[in-house]
Every structure is written in structure tokens, then in C-alpha cells.
Amino acid sequence: xxxxxxxxxxxxxxxxxxxxxxxxxxxxxxxxxxxxxxxxxxxxxxxxxxxxxxxxxxxxxxxxxxxxxxxxxxxxxxxxxxxxxxxxxxxxxxxxxxxxxxxxxxxxxxxxxxxxxxxxxxxxxxxxxxxxxxxxxxxxxxxxxxxxxxxxxxxxxxxxxxxxxxxxxxxxxxxxxxxxxxxxxxxxxxxxxxxxxxxxxxxxxxxxxxxxxxxxxxxxxxxxxxxxxxxxxxxxxxxxxxxxxxxxx
Numbered sequence: 001x002x003x004x005x006x007x008x009x010x011x012x013x014x015x016x017x018x019x020x021x022x023x024x025x026x027x028x029x030x031x032x033x034x035x036x037x038x039x040x041x042x043x044x045x046x047x048x049x050x051x052x053x054x055x056x057x058x059x060x061x062x063x064x065x066x067x068x069x070x071x072x073x074x075x076x077x078x079x080x081x082x083x084x085x086x087x088x089x090x091x092x093x094x095x096x097x098x099x100x101x102x103x104x105x106x107x108x109x110x111x112x113x114x115x116x117x118x119x120x121x122x123x124x125x126x127x128x129x130x131x132x133x134x135x136x137x138x139x140x141x142x143x144x145x146x147x148x149x150x151x152x153x154x155x156x157x158x159x160x161x162x163x164x165x166x167x168x169x170x171x172x173x174x175x176x177x178x179x180x181x182x183x184x185x186x187x188x189x190x191x192x193x194x195x196x197x198x199x200x201x202x203x204x205x206x207x208x209x210x211x212x213x214x215x216x217x218x219x220x221x222x223x224x225x226x227x228x229x230x231x232x233x234x235x236x237x238x239x240x241x242x243x244x245x246x247x248x249x
Contacts, residue, residue, distance in 0.1 A: 031081040038088050038112070080105050092117045095206045099213040101173040102164040102199060110160040111203070119208050125201040132158045134197040150193055158196070165195035173215070174222050175199075 089108045090096050094117070097108045122128040129135050133153035138145050166188075168179040175195065182191035206213055230244075237244050 028082055031083055034081070034109075035083045035085070035088065038092065041092055041112075041117070081109070085109070093207055094210050095212055097203060097206065097213075100199065100202055100206075101171045101175045102168045102195075103203070104164070104167075107160045107164045110156055114155075114157050117207065119204055122204065125204040128204045129197050129200045132161065132196075132200055134158060134161070134193060134200055161196040161199050162192050164199055165192045168195055174225070177225065 085105050086096075086098065089098070089105070089112065092112055093108070097103050097111070098105060119128060122131065126135070132155055133151040135150065136148060137151045138149075139147040165179065168176045169183070170176070171179070175198070179191055179195045182194055185191075186194070202213070205211070234244055
């Protein structure tokens, strides 16, 4: 490289580079120490009663998920901590929370550090979402709604779920499609809160009932979405004097 490189500028650049490398080394040491602490935690030992099958009801989850044939593998983030955190979090929670679209290692680690692996203190998913201040807190008077909003909170789990919900913008899953639809209709802030609410309900069901995330049970909702989209396209094409013709497989 050729240029007018001044000595003071090179010194500042060298100092910044050394500071960055030192910060990365400190972060790696913190990750290793956290991994040692996490291994001391007890793994999830909740077992469903024998002979009882618990099904993941999408009505209780408050949302749906994409068909497994359309799901794409998640990319590892450059900000993910070093170490076998994927296996460690699966051991602690008993389920793989990162299988949920939008939920990454940082989200699962925040949940572990703030609440642990036992959410049975919350009676149901609605109580858990209400504790996170993700439920509507409408102000009413004489059975008339005066104000629709959610309570403000600095809960770190709430903030992590909102960040996970905002990452659904680039997801090809059903949750990603629903987030983009809500964002167009309600705006980004309300859409993020609504999707964070759904993620909280899903996480509660997976941890409490100890069942893995299964996207195949949401295939019906995915087909219904595709049918509504097809009807809208057909109606728009018919108004413009065209007809839709399927492409050969």
C-alpha cells in the first residue's frame, strides 16, 4: 500500500489494533469461565409422567412455524461464544431452544443466566409472558378501552426475546412470514412485541413439558397461509385481465 502515512496515525492504529486483540482475549477467557460455571449447574431432570403424551398445541403457543421442507439451517453468528455451548445448553434445558427460529445461543444463555432451567414457577405460558411484560395492558373505563399498550420493563429476558423477534425479519419460517406481515400492518415496534410474546410462550412449553421443537405440526397453518396468498394473487391477476398458470414441476 502506498500513501501518506503519518507516524502519529500509524501509532493510533497500532494501539487500537492491540486493544482490540486484548479485548478478544478477555472475552475468550470470560467464555471459558462461564462454561466452567455452567457445567456445575444441574441438568434438567423433569420427566413427563409415564403413559402421558403431551402434544404441542399451536393454539397455546400463539403462533405457528414453517414446514420443515422450507426451513433453512441457521448460520453461526460471529458473536457466538467459543466452546460447546450448544450441547451444554441442551443438557441444562433438556431441549434445544436454538431450534426455534430467531432464538440463538445468546438468547438461550440470557434465559439460563436470568431464570435457570425451571419455569414451573409460572403457572402457564400466559403468566410467563405477562411477567415479561409482553401482554397487552389495556386501560379501560366503563367497558371501553381507552389505551392499548404493554407495560415497560427492563427485564433482560424480555429484551433478548425482542431482539430474537426482530431477527425474524430475515427468517424463511412461518414465524418470519408472520413477523413481516405484522410489521407491514402494525409497524415494527408492535410486530416485535407480538412475536416476542409468541417466542416466550413457545419457550415455556418446550422447557416445562420437555418436548423438542417440532415444526411439522404447523404444516396446516403454512398451507392455509399459502392458500390465502394464492387467492390474493388470483384476485389481483383477474382484475388485470390475467390468469395464473402453474409452472411445470
